[in-house]
Amino acid sequence: MLDESMYREQIIDLYQNxxxxxxxxxxxxxxxxxxxxxxxxxxxxxxxxxNGRVADIAxxxxxCAISQASASLLTDAVKGLTLEEVRNFSKEELxxxxxxPLSMARVKCALLSLKVLKAGAYGMPDPKSxxxxxDDEA
Amino acid sequence: MxxxxxxxxxxxxxxxxxxxxxxxxxxxxxxxxxxxxxxIEAMDDYYRHTNANVHRGIHRLSEEATNxxxxxxxxxxxxxxxxxxxxxxxxxxxxxxxxxxxYSWGRANIQAGDEILLTEMEHHANLVPWQVLAExxxxxxxxxxxxxxxxxxxxxVPALLTERTKIFAFTAVSNVFGTxxxxxxxxxxxxxxxxxxxxxxxxxxxxxxxxxxxxxxxFMAFSAHKMCGPTGIGILYGKRALLEAMPPFQAGGDMIxxxxxxxxxxxxxxxxxxxxxxxxxxxxxxxxxxxYLNGLGMENVHAHEQFITNYALEALSEVGGLRxxxxxxxxxxxxxxxxxxxxxxHDIAELLDKDGIAIRAGHHCAMPLxxxxxxxxxxxxxxxxxxxxxxxxxxxxxxxxxxxxxxx
Ligand SMILES: Cc1ncc(COP(=O)(O)O)c(C=O)c1O
Numbered sequence: 001m002l003d004e005s006m007y008r009e010q011i012i013d014l015y016q017n018x019x020x021x022x023x024x025x026x027x028x029x030x031x032x033x034x035x036x037x038x039x040x041x042x043x044x045x046x047x048x049x050x051n052g053r054v055a056d057i058a059x060x061x062x063x064c065a066i067s068q069a070s071a072s073l074l075t076d077a078v079k080g081l082t083l084e085e086v087r088n089f090s091k092e093e094l095x096x097x098x099x100x101p102l103s104m105a106r107v108k109c110a111l112l113s114l115k116v117l118k119a120g121a122y123g124m125p126d127p128k129s130x131x132x133x134x135d136d137e138a
Numbered sequence: 139m140x141x142x143x144x145x146x147x148x149x150x151x152x153x154x155x156x157x158x159x160x161x162x163x164x165x166x167x168x169x170x171x172x173x174x175x176x177x178i179e180a181m182d183d184y185y186r187h188t189n190a191n192v193h194r195g196i197h198r199l200s201e202e203a204t205n206x207x208x209x210x211x212x213x214x215x216x217x218x219x220x221x222x223x224x225x226x227x228x229x230x231x232x233x234x235x236x237x238x239x240x241y242s243w244g245r246a247n248i249q250a251g252d253e254i255l256l257t258e259m260e261h262h263a264n265l266v267p268w269q270v271l272a273e274x275x276x277x278x279x280x281x282x283x284x285x286x287x288x289x290x291x292x293x294x295v296p297a298l299l300t301e302r303t304k305i306f307a308f309t310a311v312s313n314v315f316g317t318x319x320x321x322x323x324x325x326x327x328x329x330x331x332x333x334x335x336x337x338x339x340x341x342x343x344x345x346x347x348x349x350x351x352x353x354x355x356x357f358m359a360f361s362a363h364k365m366c367g368p369t370g371i372g373i374l375y376g377k378r379a380l381l382e383a384m385p386p387f388q389a390g391g392d393m394i395x396x397x398x399x400x401x402x403x404x405x406x407x408x409x410x411x412x413x414x415x416x417x418x419x420x421x422x423x424x425x426x427x428x429x430y431l432n433g434l435g436m437e438n439v440h441a442h443e444q445f446i447t448n449y450a451l452e453a454l455s456e457v458g459g460l461r462x463x464x465x466x467x468x469x470x471x472x473x474x475x476x477x478x479x480x481x482x483x484h485d486i487a488e489l490l491d492k493d494g495i496a497i498r499a500g501h502h503c504a505m506p507l508x509x510x511x512x513x514x515x516x517x518x519x520x521x522x523x524x525x526x527x528x529x530x531x532x533x534x535x536x537x538x539x540x541x542x543x544x545x546x
Contacts, residue, residue, distance in 0.1 A: 003175040006488065007543045016545075038484055039501040062514055064484035065544075109484060 002012050006100045007065065014069035019076050022058045031120030035067065037105065042071055044088075044116045054078050054086065056060045059116075064109050067101065071113035073097045078117065089114065140434060140442045143352055143397045146524045148430075159493035163529045165296070168473045168520030169312055169498050171344060172384040177366055179425035181419045193392060193409070210406070211423025216337075217357065217428045219349040220375055223372055224407040227374045227381070228416055232488040233263040235374035236307070236483030238411060239336055240267035242384045243357075248304055250276035255306040255333070257282040257290055258495050258510060261313050262503040264338040268307065284507070288315030288464035299331035306335050310342035314504050314516065315464030316473035318346070318448070321353050329354070332512045334380070340364060344522070345443055345471045347436040350375055362420065367427030371420035372410075379408050383473075387534055388413040406446065441474035446521045450474055450530045459539050459546065463516060472521035475502070478537065483517040489540040495533055 001027075014070050024045040032043035042061035049055035057079060059071045074094055078086050095107070105106055146152050156162050164172055184206065190199035192207050208223070211328035215223040229235040242447055244267075249252070255266050258281045272279050280298050283291045290308075299306065306328035310321050321337055328335040334356040339348060350358055359379070361372035376384075386404055391457040395403045402408045431439060443546045448467040451474065454460055459479030464470055478486055483499035490497055498518045501508045508514060519533060 007485070012544060038498060039505055039508065040482075041514070062482075062487075064482035066484075082243075102490075106484075106488065 006102065006106070008100055011065050011069045011098075014072045015065040015122050018059075018068055020058050021060060021073040023043060023060055024056055024058045027058075029120045029124055031123065032061070033112070033115050033119060035063070035108060035118045037106070037108060038064070039108060040064070040109075040112070042067065042069060042112050042116050044075070044113065044120060046117070046120060048083065049115055052083050054081050054137075063112070064106075066100075066106050067109040068096070070098055070110045071093060074113045074117065083124060088116060088117070139445075140209055140438050140523055141410065142442070142526055146526075148176065148367070149524055150175055150178070151240065152524060156491070156494040156496075157315075160492075163302050163493070163532055165519040165521065165525070165529070165533065166496045166498050167344070167522035168341060168364065168518065169502075170278065170369070170430040170455070171366050171522055173368070173423075174334040174366055174430050176430050177368065177423050177426045181368060181423040184220040184419045184422045189419075191415055199354060200446070203418055204526050207416070207421045207424070210421045213425045213428045216371055217348070217432065218375060219351050220345075221351065221524075222515050223374060223377065223428065223469065224237075225375055225381065227376065227408045227411045228415065228421055229359070229374050229411075229458075230361045230370055231361040231371050231372040232338060233267075235357075236336070237267045237371055238387045239307075239357050239359075239376070240271045241389045242411075244268075244271040244305075245275075246383075246385060248272075248275045248277050250314070251302060252277045253300060254279045254326075255282065255303050255308075255417070255519055256280070257289070257308045257316060257319075257508050259290070259312045259317065259504065260309055261340065262305075262505070264309060264336075264507070266306055273492050277304075278302075281506075284315070284317075285512070287315050287466075288312065289469065289502055290317070290319055290324075291400075292323070295327050296331075299327060299333060301332065303328075303333040306331075306333050307338065308336075309338040309340070310348075311339075311345065311471045311473070312507075313341050314475045314502050314507055316470030316475070316520065317429065317465050318342070318469055318471055321355065325355050341471060342438075344431075346440040356380055357412070362427055365427055366419075367431050368420045369425050371417045373424075381411070386413070390414050397409070410541040422438045431455055434523060440471075442523060443521055444468070446525050446527070446530065447474065449518065450521065450526050451532050452534075453534045455538075457541075458532060459541070460537065463511065472525070473515040473518065474520070475518040477516055478515060478541070483543050485544070486517045486537070486540055488534050489543060490533070493532065493536040493539070495529075495536055496532075 027045035034041045039062035047056040192204040202311040325335040339360040343360035358375040363369040393413040487499035
């Protein structure tokens with residue numbers, strides 16, 4: 001009895017043909033972190049436009065089908081979002097996009113890319129305060 | 139040879155179903171073994187009939203508990219051919235045994251510039267305690283490299299043992315490659331260089347006869363839970379002279395001889411290193427596990443593992459894209475780690491689980507080993523006294539199914 005529900009076509013497709021895979025030369029931020037369970041590492045590079053929205057995003061790393069598919073889906077979903085919206089992107093939203101039943105251990109795999117993306121986003125200065133700061137200087 | 143059907147009936151868990159209609163195929167004994175009914179009953183019996191604190195009471199139960207607990211120590215001492223049960227210290231697991239040496243012996247004997255020799259195939263338990271010690275003392279850690287086949291580069295050892303080397307700590311059996319290291323030879327090289335030798339026997343103790351006098355090792359540690367015994371207990375063997383000279387590791391009750399408000403004197407071995415109320419039921423369960431393994435005969439256990447490993451390596455070689463890491467069956471214990479082209483180990487483990495097959499996926503607490511191989515993780519199937527060739531066939535069939543799911 002083999003229950004393959006976790007490995008739907010879409011997951012395998014994304015695993016074998018990932019979206020937004022690679023690196024950005026001119027990223028505004030790059031962040032990487034590993035999944036302590038398996039040692040897999042994911043790196044996310046983000047480039048913001050002048051309005052502080054995600055203009056381009058790329059991810060790289062090695063991992064299981066769930067973590068890889070999740071990184072593809074997530075990086076596609078956050079294009080055009082503001083820094084604030086990225087910071088508020090919820091786990092539930094990502095898990096819903098993945099849409100397959102996951103065990104507790106695998107939820108960690110699924111959320112690795114989000115963890116990496118958010119950790120990077122929180123490390124960024126707020127674009128508003130950045131501009132405010134520049135205005136004050138002027 | 140082992141009577142495997144008989145052995146299987148000793149392990150209640152092997153009769154369980156993981157999912158409805160899917161029996162358990164337990165191929166993760168290297169992480170923690172299952173327990174035979176003899177061990178479960180010994181612990182149950184203790185709690186039902188003998189439970190009391192040890193070394194403290196003059197009432198009947200306390201004496202019985204103390205006797206059972208100390209009898210287990212004597213059995214373990216015989217199991218490893220230790221000259222004296224006082225050289226067998228109860229600890230909570232292998233990790234604590236190694237930490238005891240690193241903290242107690244290490245802090246007293248390692249100085250700035252001294253060298254500690256390890257190998258590149260160590261479990262984190264025999265790596266991190268030494269890193270912490272080296273950091274604290276300004277000591278240097280060196281590593282014996284492993285070769286492409288997962289065996290140690292023995293030619294490199296003599297040059298790595300210098301006059302500054304104080305200790306050579308290495309595993310008897312790799313928990314990833316399965317490699318059985320030449321313990322006696324390595325201990326001798328250490329002694330020739332004036333260093334002491336510590337053997338991590340976590341994977342060796344469950345699978346082969348151990349003889350600390352033949353090996354002549356100075357310390358050796360292993361855990362009960364990987365050898366049919368309970369969690370929460372293991373032992374550290376140490377040569378008496380070394381143990382006598384070492385300061386206590388933890389302080390409190392049981393480990394003292396006499397306490398005054400001005401200071402204390404230490405209890406004799408082995409209790410000097412056993413502070414507080416110990417894991418009594420677990421000690422008794424450990425003794426029962428040793429009885430169980432002795433009943434099977436460690437030579438037979440080893441022969442069965444060789445047989446199954448041989449069979450498994452052959453069967454796995456039929457799976458396209460599968461690469462086993464480590465040496466041939468003749469040089470390994472029942473631990474087989476592998477990668478499968480196009481499927482991550484996590485996904486292999488997940489898909490196998492649906493067929494009731496429990497394997498481990500990850501770095502198996504050996505990140506430096508995996509790093510050197512250029513991979514983050516492997517899948518690992520480990521075999522034990524109850525493993526059958528039918529189970530290996532099911533493993534192979536399940537791997538083929540996993541490949542189908544991944545359209546490979
Ligand atoms: C070779 C080796 N050393 C040490 C350990 C640590 O054992 P424990 O976790 O019981 O302390 C293990 C198992 O996890 C092991 O395989």
